[in-house]
Amino acid sequence: MKKYNMLTDSPGRSLFFFALPMIFGNLFQQFYSTVDSIIVGQFVGEDALAAVGASYSLTTVFIMIAIGGGIGASVITSQYLGAGLYKRMKTSVYTALISFVTVSIILGVFGLFFSSKILVGLNTPENILADAMLYLNIYFVGLPFLFMYNILSSIFNALGNSKTPLYLLIFSSLLNIVMDLLLVGGFGFGIAGAAVATVFAQGLSAVISFCILMYTLRGYAGQEEHKEQKEGERQQVKEVAVLTASEHGMEKEKSLFDVGMLGNMIKVAIPSMLQQSIVSIGMLLVQSVVNGFGSSVLAGYTAGTRIESVCIVPMIASGNAVSTFTAQNLGAGNSERVKKGYLAAVKMVVGFAVVICLVLTLFHGAIIRSFLERGSEPAAFETGNAYLSFIAFFFVCIGLKAITDGVLRGSGDVVIFTLANLVNLGIRVTIAFSMAPHWGVQAVWIAVPMGWSANFLISFVRYLTGKWSKKKLIKMEE
Template sequence: MVQNKDMKKERKAVNMITDSPGRAMLLFALPMILGNLFQQFYNIMDSVVVGRFVSEEALASVGASYSITNVFIAIAIGGGIGSSVVVSQFLGAKQLGNMKTAISTTLINFLTLSVLLGTLGFLLNEPILAWMNTPENVFADASVYLSIYFVGLPFLFMYNVQAAIFQSLGDSRTPLYLLIFSSLLNIVLDLLFVIRFHQGVAGVAVATLMAQGLSAVISFTILLKRLKAYEATEAFHFYDMKMMINMMRVAIPSTLQQSIVHIGMLLVQSVVNVFGSAVMAGFAAGTRIESICIVPMLAIGNAMSTFTAQNIGAGRPDRVKQGYRYCYVMVGFFAVVICIIMQLWGDLFISGFLNEGSAETAFQTGMAYVRFISFFFVFIGLKATTDGLLRGAGDVVVFTIANLVNLAIRVIVAAVFAPIIGVQAVWYAVPMGWAANYIISFMRYLTGKWSRVHLISGK
């Protein structure tokens, strides 16, 4: 049982099981949206600073790296969210000892994975860049950026996994506060290393490493304190192999779902790179803006996942359906607002990434991408919401197939049609993949079979 003082805190926070579904979804999703926005600002500052204060080639090099680094970010976020589904279900079922074991097992798993992936990435970043057809004039800077980035990969993983754990406990505010702090620190360090010390691409990479490292340490300290507030009746174990296998059932498909957009970007980046550094710079600016625009959609999907997991654990699938309907309203609202903003002021956002000496090709490429894709953000919102429900329920087979179809469409359409109609084929493929993903997942939702999947045993 939770101690009395912490029960009072819980009553002030969002309760996914007893609050009205609309209120719970909205109040839980809003801090996640703000937090994810700060995370995107955190990530795009490297591009803004080098694009404005170094050169177009520097922006292109960070853009080439971005499609690679985003895959690893997605692995961290997806794995954390997938594992936290089990944490949420244990919390909903009041099995607090098992909940703590699940958290400890998750942290150990992803610390080990991050060290392994960081080492491989550090050793193999140049072959990866060569495979992606990275132009010679941006290759060296991209390699430097990636080398430093991979050194800090364990910090990135641990922060994002810990953020997912906080959210699985119904706390979406602590990750928000930490992201605000780390984002501001990253901005200050970016400007210091690039403008003051003239370190260029290497400077922004070091700034990101330092900000992520400090955030991960602070987050871990807060998490340990938070877990002490839960008094458990079941035994706690630092690591449970059976529980690890059970969590991987959801974590692997969840990682795939979170990674799918970025894996697609990585694969099609090699198509974009063939068109030269000016197109690369414009596409980099456009995809950075896209990453901000889809933040509300992905946050709503992640909120749906936590809401589903806790209510499934509490035996309340009826509330899941209510929450799902409210998500449609939120997705529709954000899709309309974002589309209007991008159509009216998209050029201002693109200009923020490029300096006055940038080629007109870079600007036109970025503008064409942003104005086209902004009409279709509703599809990724519907996809993320439906995928979030299936993930929270632990119903992962069709969910995984849908995301693989999404990836296949994006890669095949881009690779086949870009040589024929130009780089525009890369962004034509994006909404096609999103729509196909949503339709497949939605058909699974309509069957109702997701409500009968069980990841944890009852008390």
């Protein structure tokens, strides 16, 4: 497959072919997560599936924090790449890895100490509480590896290399499935086997990914040397009274950590964490609503949310691609090209939404049945079917939200972006809690497209102002 340059090639093609490996990679990630649930549901039972579901919304929040942190780092890295400041770009990579791996260790320790209290606070049914706690504790032990795995994927994407994360995700997914079948289906380790399989597969992929990244960064040293040689040939040209980009690169060559860069990363990372985790945080906060309807409804809801997670993959990947596209082109000083990329991205997500709607409308029943063993309670089937048949028509909303947020995030225009995502979260939680007594568990998913739509409208108004194009997180004199 040809490698498209985001700075020079057709915006539509470069976005699509950059997003494609991200979509396939994330689909594989969701695929093995889904297979994880299917294996647990078929080999262990409905209660075990409900226990994984009770843990899933919490574990996904932590992973989305990692992805959001990675995006914060990737925006800075992409802008340095677009500006040709390769040594500063390398420093941004090292700064991100050191910072976010430290955060993951802190979060892992926090999770181990408070997992039981969190589950009890979410009204987790008593009959699945022990299994859910066991799954979470194993998960938190491996959290640093899971965090690093997702941070590294974001950094590769920032470098314009979305293929390496794809290959590693395929490897991780297949390894996870094999280990699931071996530990859960073969040795009968149940919930513990599923958790160990996930941690081991992603942990091994994280180590391999780190080694590949270190090798990749060596290649940019040669590009920097070539750039410095060209600068030397043009010494007769009058220089401005600031350090040139190459001089600054030489000065900072040995820097592994930069507090100023970390501050800029945090500016983007915090709203990005919110944006990436908004679905998961919403699921977590309304988990107590679903739990109140019993473990059978929770099992059906778990199956539905797993399929929803698969369906939003192309939308989130498109938004992340737009973020990288925006960052690189603003780094190169070309805001008009960003607008062309945005229009191309709109067509992409509308096309994805039509395909998803057709598939779910035709096959939602068969999809839900694949998660549940024979003899499962009718409420589990009914809940899953109702969820998918409703949400099928609204994925275009999250697609438009994702790409519009991508422009704002890639430019570093984070205030309205953050507000829009908070409104999204507020709508989902408020409607779920206030209307569940009247509408039943359906209130949980009826609120979803309402939150997505409000988020999109707020971000789109900001996009139309054009103020995002005036922002940039790096300066050429750095």
